[in-house]
Amino acid sequence: NAGVTQTPKFQVLKTGQSMTLQCAQDMNHNSMYWYRQDPGMGLRLIYYSASEGTTDKGEVPNGYNVSRLNKREFSLRLESAAPSQTSVYFCASRQTSGSPGELFFGEGSRLTVL
Amino acid sequence: DQQVKQNSPSLSVQEGRISILNCDYTNSMFDYFLWYKKYPAEGPTFLISISSIKDKNEDGRFTVFLNKSAKHLSLHIVPSQPGDSAVYFCAASKYTGGFKTIFGAGTRLFVKA
Numbered sequence: 001n002a003g004v005t006q007t008p009k010f011q012v013l014k015t016g017q018s019m020t021l022q023c024a025q026d027m028n029h030n031s032m033y034w035y036r037q038d039p040g041m042g043l044r045l046i047y048y049s050a051s052e053g054t055t056d057k058g059e060v061p062n063g064y065n066v067s068r069l070n071k072r073e074f075s076l077r078l079e080s081a082a083p084s085q086t087s088v089y090f091c092a093s094r095q096t097s098g099s100p101g102e103l104f105f106g107e108g109s110r111l112t113v114l
Numbered sequence: 115d116q117q118v119k120q121n122s123p124s125l126s127v128q129e130g131r132i133s134i135l136n137c138d139y140t141n142s143m144f145d146y147f148l149w150y151k152k153y154p155a156e157g158p159t160f161l162i163s164i165s166s167i168k169d170k171n172e173d174g175r176f177t178v179f180l181n182k183s184a185k186h187l188s189l190h191i192v193p194s195q196p197g198d199s200a201v202y203f204c205a206a207s208k209y210t211g212g213f214k215t216i217f218g219a220g221t222r223l224f225v226k227a
Contacts, residue, residue, distance in 0.1 A: 004157070031213065033215070035217070040219060041219055042120070042218050042220045043158070043205075043217035043220075045216060045217075048212065048214060049212075050213075051212060056210070056211075056212075056214070090157055090158070094213065096212055096213065101213075102148070102160030103158075103215060105157030105158050105159070106157050107155070107156060108156075
C-alpha cells in the first residue's frame with residue numbers, strides 16, 4: 001500500500017538552482033496539496049489542487065509553481081531556490097466529498113538550500 | 115497572520131492522566147476542524163475531526179470539543195499513554211471549491227511513564 005509517494009526524500013541545492021519535487025498518490029483522490037514544515041511555524045499550505053485541472057494558491061505560494069499532471073500526480077517546482085526555502089515539504093491528498101475527510105500525507109522531502 | 119493558533123509549544127503529562135491540547139482560530143467561516151498527530155521523520159496522520167455545527171466528537175480515548183463563541187477547540191486524551199508522545203497539529207478546513215486546510219504550529223506532547 002504505497003499511499004502518497006514523494007521523491008526525492010533528501011536534496012541539497014545551491015542558491016539559484018531549480019528543482020522539482022514529485023508527488024504521486026494511488027488512492028484515486030481528487031484533491032492534492034503541498035505543505036512546508038518549519039520549526040515553530042507548523043505546516044503551511046503552499047498550493048493545492050481541488051481536482052484535476054485546477055490549482056490554487058495557499059498561504060505561502062511565492063517562489064513556487066505547481067503542476068497537476070493528472071489525477072495521480074502533483075509536482076512542486078522551485079525555479080530559483082533561496083535559503084529561505086530550506087524546509088521539509090509534505091505532499092498530501094484527500095478524497096473530496098461532502099466533508100473534508102482526512103488528508104493522507106507522504107513521508108516528506110527534506111530540502112536544504114545553501 | 116495565523117488563522118489557526120496553538121499557543122503551547124509543548125506539554126508534559128504523566129501516563130494515565132488526561133492530556134488537553136488547545137487551539138484557537140480567527141476565521142468563523144471554517145467548516146471543519148481536525149487534529150493530526152506526527153512522529154519524527156513521518157508524515158502527519160489524521161486523528162479526529164469535528165464539524166463546525168457540532169460541539170463535541172469522541173473516538174475512543176480522544177475527544178474534541180468546539181466552542182464556537184470563543185473560537186476555541188481542544189483535544190482531550192484520556193488516559194494518556196507513552197505512545198501518544200508526538201507533535202499534535204490542529205487544523206481547520208474551509209470549502210472553496212475544494213477543501214483548503216490550514217494548520218497550527220503544533221504542540222509537542224510528552225507522556226511520561
